[in-house]
Amino acid sequence: MRTAKATGDTRPMPMVNFADSLREDLVFWDLPRQDKPSLLKALSGEVAARLSAVDAAALYDQLLAREAEQSTGIGGGLALPHATVAGLEQPLLVVGRTREGVDFAAPDSRPVDLFFLLLSPPGAEAQHLRVLARLARIFAREERVERLRSATGPEALFQMLLDEDARHVY
Numbered sequence: 622m623r624t625a626k627a628t629g630d631t632r633p634m635p636m637v638n639f640a641d642s643l644r645e646d647l648v649f650w651d652l653p654r655q656d657k658p659s660l661l662k663a664l665s666g667e668v669a670a671r672l673s674a675v676d677a678a679a680l681y682d683q684l685l686a687r688e689a690e691q692s693t694g695i696g697g698g699l700a701l702p703h704a705t706v707a708g709l710e711q712p713l714l715v716v717g718r719t720r721e722g723v724d725f726a727a728p729d730s731r732p733v734d735l736f737f738l739l740l741s742p743p744g745a746e747a748q749h750l751r752v753l754a755r756l757a758r759i760f761a762r763e764e765r766v767e768r769l770r771s772a773t774g775p776e777a778l779f780q781m782l783l784d785e786d787a788r789h790v791y
Contacts, residue, residue, distance in 0.1 A: 643779065645775070646671055647713065648715075648717075649667055650718055651720050654719050660723050665677045674707070680740075684702050687703065692726035693725070694728070695727060695760075698731050698770075699737070700725045700737070702736065702738045704740055708742070709741065712748050712749055714737060715739075716778065717738065718778065720734075735766070739753065739756075
């Protein structure tokens with residue numbers, strides 16, 4: 622188990638994996654192709670319909686404010702929007718896919734077709750960052766991302782994410 626030696630903290634760092642933050646009912650397939658604000662509004666509504674702790678309008682406002690600061694489009698057709706949501710017990714990863722990409726002002730100007738929305742409770746910054754780091758490790762290789770794109774439905778995408786996560790010890 623790893624420790625946080627850089628900070629002088631010798632306590633073990635807990636493993637972070639998608640099984641702790643990913644739910645199959647939060648994998649949205651074939652979201653309609655829209656502009657960025659419309660897609661974020663639709664995604665906020667879908668999430669709020671499934672999570673009682675989430676207010677759709679408040680989540681949408683947070684996501685828009687975050688995008689106004691800097692786009693969460695990271696390139697390669699991927700975006701990692703994120704928000705803090707009071708009432709959650711742990712970080713949750715919401716996955717969305719569009720058939721056609723959406724302009725997310727990514728650095729490579731490539732339209733985004735895979736969205737990984739990370740929702741974290743207040744005070745869970747360390748867990749939030751570990752989940753983002755886990756995603757970054759998985760997305761570091763194009764063939765992994767293409768494998769996710771080849772999913773045939775939400776169940777397949779959910780399972781692929783769990784399988785990919787299991788391949789990475791850290």
